[in-house]
Amino acid sequence: MxxxxxxxxxxxxxxxxxxxxxxxxxxxxxxxxxxxxxxxxxxxxxxxxxxxxxxxxxxxxxxxxxxxxxxxxxxxxxxxxxxxxxxxxxxxxxxxxxxxxxxxxxxxxxxxxxxxxxxxxxxxxxxxxxxxxxxxxxxxxxxxxxxxxxxxxxxxxxxxxxxxxxxxxTITDYSNRPFEIGKGYVLADGSDVTIAATGLMSAFALQARSALAAKGVSAAVIHLPTIKPLDTKLLYEYAQKTRAFVTCEEHQIACGMGSAVCEFLSQNIPTPVKMVGVNDVFGESGTPKELLEAYGLNANGIIKAVDEVVKLKK
Amino acid sequence: MNNNFDALKKHASSIRKNILKAVYTANSGHPGGSLSSADIMSVLYFNHLKHDPKNPWAEGRDRVIFSKGHASPLLYSVLAETGYIEASELDGFRKLHSRLQGHPVYHKCPGVEATGGPLGQGFSFSIGMALGLRLAKSGSRVYTLLGDGECQEGLVWEAAMAAGHYKLSNLCAILDYNGLQIDGDVEKIMGIAPIADKFRAFNFNVLEIDGHDYAQIDSAFGFAKAKTCKPTMIIAHTVKGKGVSFMENNYTWHGKAPNKEQYEQAIAELEKAEVK
Structure with a gap:
């Protein structure tokens, strides 16, 4: 449970x-x-x-x-x-x-x-x-x-x-280790696409990965609790490995974690990216669950972005 | 305690000349509001402040914070006059890679205790500093210089409310009340009067003095130190551009440099007025 x-x-x-x-x-x-x-x-x-x-x-x-x-x-x-x-x-x-x-x-x-x-x-x-x-x-x-x-x-x-x-x-375990500022974590490995997530979106990324596996898509999930400084070493490694990224955050798409990832990737290892987040609109009242669904901040939103980014792969 | 105000007046004159030299050399900066507070700072640094220019970050020191950070020519000239820095360093004021930035930067230079200039922020910083020193059971005091136009900032009143609420008796603020701001008369632009009543209502001890009268300045700082249950606000009525005839009470000298002729005239006037 x-x-x-x-x-x-x-x-x-x-x-x-x-x-x-x-x-x-x-x-x-x-x-x-x-x-x-x-x-x-x-x-x-x-x-x-x-x-x-x-x-x-x-x-x-x-x-x-x-x-x-x-x-x-x-x-x-x-x-x-x-x-x-x-x-x-x-x-x-x-x-x-x-x-x-x-x-x-x-x-x-x-x-x-x-x-x-x-x-x-x-x-x-x-x-x-x-x-x-x-x-x-x-x-x-x-x-x-x-x-x-x-x-x-x-x-x-x-x-x-x-x-x-x-x-x-709760998806992380710090019972035997300290939090390291600037470090990203591989929550699950994969080879077709990397789902980079932060905050509560990391749990949805794991759910999306399971659904994608059933469709034959192998997705890695990397969790980025530190947005700045970014774990660029991990990003580079997974850009090389999967050659496609989906970023996920409970934040505006503009200038958030996904943008930070794009700033790094585009200048160092150009990689197709799709970004899941709030797309230049304000929120509204509702239950958290309703809002996450209404704004596409869930596993379905991530799966859709993965489908799109995989098509962009050369 | 130095009751021979002639010596302090000599220091103030030297500080004023350095303010003008720094602004003239940089060809930019804020002379008006620097000159208006020079007497206050001379009395504070030479008669009241617990400090050691040779050991600028000593634990038990009092803190001086320029919330009206645009008076940086005054701050740096005081630091030169008291021996924190060499007077020759003032030539680098506002120049690339200088420690003497256009507006003061926290610990960038010995004696600079806070970033100042974004108005209201130095005063707010002082609240935390005073709370922290009290929590650490330090006997150090915090002196904060504010401008009158600065009191139009909402943050000043957030900070004042907190100073009164937390009864920060180790905080002594000084308001350089010269009545002018960049665009003109404070009362025409956005009146702050009755400013003494306002600070009283925020639970400050309020003292009103002539900011160029050494005996009044001196006793105000002494009075503030003796108070143990409230922060103090010294409202110092001053003359913007004090000491230079063509700058006095002229708002256009808020933030511009004199040309060569004006600079020479200003220095000549200050020297002529010096106590012999």
Missing amino acids: ADFKATRNGYGEALVELGAKNSKVVVLDADLSKSTMTYMFGEKYPERFFNMGIAEQNLIGTAAGLSAAGFIPFASSFGIFASGRAYEQIRNIVCYAKLNVKIGGTHGGITVGEDGATHQGLEEIALMRVIPNMTVIVPADFDEAKAATMAACEYNGPVYLRLGRDKVE
Whole structure:
């Protein structure tokens, strides 16, 4: 029986563990601590928890100041606000000086659900990966979110963690290894096409692979939790091996993970690519499951893209 | 404590001359709002600041943050005057590969504690710095220089609300209230008055002083240090372009460099006014 938990809970649990391990860890929130799960840290370490109120620009500016005073701040809000409202603070104050600020942007993606398009972050990967010095991580599940949060704390520099609201299937296993920033993982091997996925789409990529196998198509699935820096070595290897890619993300197609993959492939080993993602539209209200289906963010959407890209192979 | 303000005035005059030289040499930069805060910075650095220019990142130091980062000619000239950097380095201001970037960059140069210039951000950064120093049980204080036009930024008020809420008594902000911004009069463009009431309402101790009166500046910093339950805002009424007749109260000198003739006249005026 598959285990279903939200990545934001992995983040929240990791923060509590980090609080015990490292007295330099401080957590900030912007009045969403019950949703971002930072309240758990706040209850345990109230003196190291700062609720900044509904003021995201100052959330990030304050986090930057705390890092300059020697602390390791984790600043949280919904991704749409953390990455959007505080964009210039993240660029000019945090990333330019490579300050040790971690941003936990929860409620990323269309699976925010009923709240609708205003609260569904679909652009954070794009906004964050374009800034020099920024590291961008999109965990696939609870275990990976927890491991990635621990790794972000060890790393010295700005990190954006994109986390989700909804419960998602656990597909990774970090019981015997740490999360390595910048490393992609082969979830399943294959020879006809590579499905490169991030976040909750990696689980759908595995489902698509099974359905494709029944049709006689051998698909490799590589999971890219770190969008920046990208695991280009792994991309190169699989471009050579399969000569076709499908990228999958719960994000705008423009400037997201798929675009990052294309930037690398087109300049180093030109490869046909089809991209699964949100195609230049806003989301809407609905259940997460309904929305994923309506926007083609599921195994069927991936299978369709695989069929198309295989035809493009020379 | 130095109560002989003549010495501080000499430092301020030297700082002003270096501001003009840096801007003239770079042929760009912001003289008006640099000149207006020169007296305040002279009193702060020479009479109140806990710092060691030879050990610029010493743990127990006070922090100075230029939220109005466009006053970088002032910051760099103060750093030269106090011995963080050589005065000759000011010739590289705004030049390729210089540590003296157009707007200050965090730790790029000894004594530069924060990135500043994107308005409101230095003030917001100060909130985190003050919270962090307090959490670390440090006795260090945070001094942040703001501009008056800067107070039109929403972020200033987010930060002010947090400073009041968290009772950051180790934070002393200074508002360089010269009344002018790039496009003209602050009150005509987007009025900030009554600014003292606004900061009072945000739970600051508010002091209003003449930002060119050394005794007033000196006692304001002393008063701020003695306060233990609130952040302080020193509203310093100043003259933009102070010390140079044709720049004084003239907004067009917000962000442009003097030509050779103007530069020479400005230096001559400052030298003539110097305390002998």
